[in-house]
Amino acid sequence: MVDVLVIGGGNAALCAALTAREAGATVQLLEAAPRAWRGGNSMHTRNLRCMHDAPQDVLAEAYPEEEFWQDLRKVTGGRTDEALARLVIRASATCRPWMRRHGVHFQPPLSGTLQLARTNAFFLGGGKALVNAYYRSAGALGVDVQYETPVDRLETEGGRFIAAGSGARRFEARACVVASGGFESNRDWLRQAWGQADGEWVADRFLIRGTRYNQGVLLRQLIEAGADAVGDATQAHMVAVDARAPLYDGGICTRIDCVSLGIVVNVHARRFADEGEDFWPKRYALWGRLVAQQPRQAAYSIIDAKAAGRFMPPVFPGAEADTLPALARQLGLDESALVQTVAAYNAACRGGRFDHAVLDDCATADLQPPKSHWARPLDTPPYRGYALAPGVTFTYLGLKVDARASVHFAGRPSPNLFAAGEIMAGNVLGQGYTAGVGMSIGTAFGRIAGAMAARAATQPVREVADARA
Numbered sequence: 001m002v003d004v005l006v007i008g009g010g011n012a013a014l015c016a017a018l019t020a021r022e023a024g025a026t027v028q029l030l031e032a033a034p035r036a037w038r039g040g041n042s043m044h045t046r047n048l049r050c051m052h053d054a055p056q057d058v059l060a061e062a063y064p065e066e067e068f069w070q071d072l073r074k075v076t077g078g079r080t081d082e083a084l085a086r087l088v089i090r091a092s093a094t095c096r097p098w099m100r101r102h103g104v105h106f107q108p109p110l111s112g113t114l115q116l117a118r119t120n121a122f123f124l125g126g127g128k129a130l131v132n133a134y135y136r137s138a139g140a141l142g143v144d145v146q147y148e149t150p151v152d153r154l155e156t157e158g159g160r161f162i163a164a165g166s167g168a169r170r171f172e173a174r175a176c177v178v179a180s181g182g183f184e185s186n187r188d189w190l191r192q193a194w195g196q197a198d199g200e201w202v203a204d205r206f207l208i209r210g211t212r213y214n215q216g217v218l219l220r221q222l223i224e225a226g227a228d229a230v231g232d233a234t235q236a237h238m239v240a241v242d243a244r245a246p247l248y249d250g251g252i253c254t255r256i257d258c259v260s261l262g263i264v265v266n267v268h269a270r271r272f273a274d275e276g277e278d279f280w281p282k283r284y285a286l287w288g289r290l291v292a293q294q295p296r297q298a299a300y301s302i303i304d305a306k307a308a309g310r311f312m313p314p315v316f317p318g319a320e321a322d323t324l325p326a327l328a329r330q331l332g333l334d335e336s337a338l339v340q341t342v343a344a345y346n347a348a349c350r351g352g353r354f355d356h357a358v359l360d361d362c363a364t365a366d367l368q369p370p371k372s373h374w375a376r377p378l379d380t381p382p383y384r385g386y387a388l389a390p391g392v393t394f395t396y397l398g399l400k401v402d403a404r405a406s407v408h409f410a411g412r413p414s415p416n417l418f419a420a421g422e423i424m425a426g427n428v429l430g431q432g433y434t435a436g437v438g439m440s441i442g443t444a445f446g447r448i449a450g451a452m453a454a455r456a457a458t459q460p461v462r463e464v465a466d467a468r469a
């Protein structure tokens with residue numbers, strides 16, 4: 001029997017497996033995906049958010065704990081566990097040397113990623129390189145990795161982990177870390193959560209930005225087995241993506257990042273939200289949800305030539321035209337409605353000094369909804385438009401954990417079952433998002449869960465006593 005069984009094959013699982021192995025435990029990792037698709041959503045990532053009190057290698061200036069915490073408090077509207085959030089923030093200050101030891105390299109921030117040079121450390125080669133480095137290190141340390149092993153059941157007894165099963169195979173271990181992601185890839189569960197509007201399932205138009213393997217099988221089973229849950233099934237990191245993106249694994253290149261440089265309209269060519277409310281890294285993860293709340297879960301991002309070169313270009317070219325009616329025709333929008341909406345918006349722009357790097361004074365006046373920053377008339381052809389769909393990144397409904405990453409059953413921590421990553425991110429993210437915090441949560445809790453699982457496996461009697469104390 002191994003000491004620690006890790007279920008999942010993304011960042012959180014790998015951080016747990018490496019830490020448990022470094023602590024001297026024998027470790028087996030079960031990944032649902034085949035080797036070529038290993039790494040879950042983590043393979044699509046680019047950076048993690050890091051606290052720091054002074055400039056450090058790839059990070060400019062300072063990003064102190066209090067500022068990170070206030071950013072998180074603001075985006076979550078207070079729906080966060082402060083103690084666990086601060087634990088993540090502090091861990092983000094010290095994790096990079098450990099990541100480097102396991103082969104992760106960092107690079108200066110890419111252009112077109114506004115304001116992230118100060119707050120986020122970028123992985124050289126992206127999340128795919130990070131995941132590959134961790135698998136290499138895990139192999140070198142003797143972690144036993146099993147691919148194509150989707151765990152379909154967990155055996156627990158009074159909150160104690162006994163074994164996991166995948167088809168006919170059964171895996172016993174002294175302790176277990178579940179790091180099997182959220183339920184974002186499970187379209188039936190998304191349907192149930194979002195319900196119907198105008199006689200149609202709202203979630204049927206959602207696209208999944210990452211892996212198809214995060215089906216939430218263990219999340220559901222554990223909740224049914226009495227594990228405490230946090231969060232709400234409709235809360236998720238949701239981005240507005242190009243409506244032509246594939247159903248799974250479109251990754252970052254289908255994201256439409258020009259929202260704050262223009263306007264966004266719905267199928268009736270009407271604006272419905274403040275496109276310039278705050279910096280894009282603090283708002284981009286809400287736009288998928290805003291689009292999901294519109295008729296037919298569709299919207300259109302409209303810019304003019306002034307926006308060119310100011311945002312990360314998406315993989316598919318947008319519709320382009322020299323006049324607004326021609327653009328409306330290409331996008332299937334009512335021509336006069338779009339012309340009217342743009343005319344009203346243009347008339348409401350109050351000038352100011354445009355600066356996309358600060359919260360500038362280019363705002364609208366007497367317009368509903370307002371555009372609070374970066375509001376410049378759309379008057380310079382060619383005009384461009386992108387059809388948008390809601391893109392689900394990851395869901396927030398998760399398992400309640402404590403600072404030791406223990407899964408709770410009716411308020412009591414399990415002595416040997418721990419959770420890390422998306423499956424527990426809802427403890428910190430009740431709603432909203434700030435760029436890079438997903439990997440900060442997974443790295444912090446992956447390492448905690450790995451250390452605690454190793455300890456529970458090698459000192460089981462004391463751990464049970466501690467847990468019951």
Ligand SMILES: Cc1cc2nc3c(=O)[nH]c(=O)nc-3n(C[C@H](O)[C@H](O)[C@H](O)COP(=O)(O)OP(=O)(O)OC[C@H]3O[C@@H](n4cnc5c(N)ncnc54)[C@H](O)[C@@H]3O)c2cc1C
Pocket residue numbers: 007008009010011012013030031032033038039040041042043044045046047048049149150151152179180181182209210211213214215216217218250251252393394420421422423435436437438439440442
């Ligand atoms: C396109 C995209 C870009 C992103 N960019 C960033 C970014 O730059 N910075 C950031 O912080 N966050 C980013 N995120 C979010 C980030 O990916 C997640 O917060 C983080 O990767 C979660 O790590 P995880 O290990 O919990 O989940 P995952 O990496 O998704 O791993 C879950 C793993 O569990 C496996 N699994 C699922 N069910 C089972 C089962 N039953 N049995 C066995 N294995 C199972 C899956 O195959 C997968 O390997 C991005 C997400 C996407 C989709």
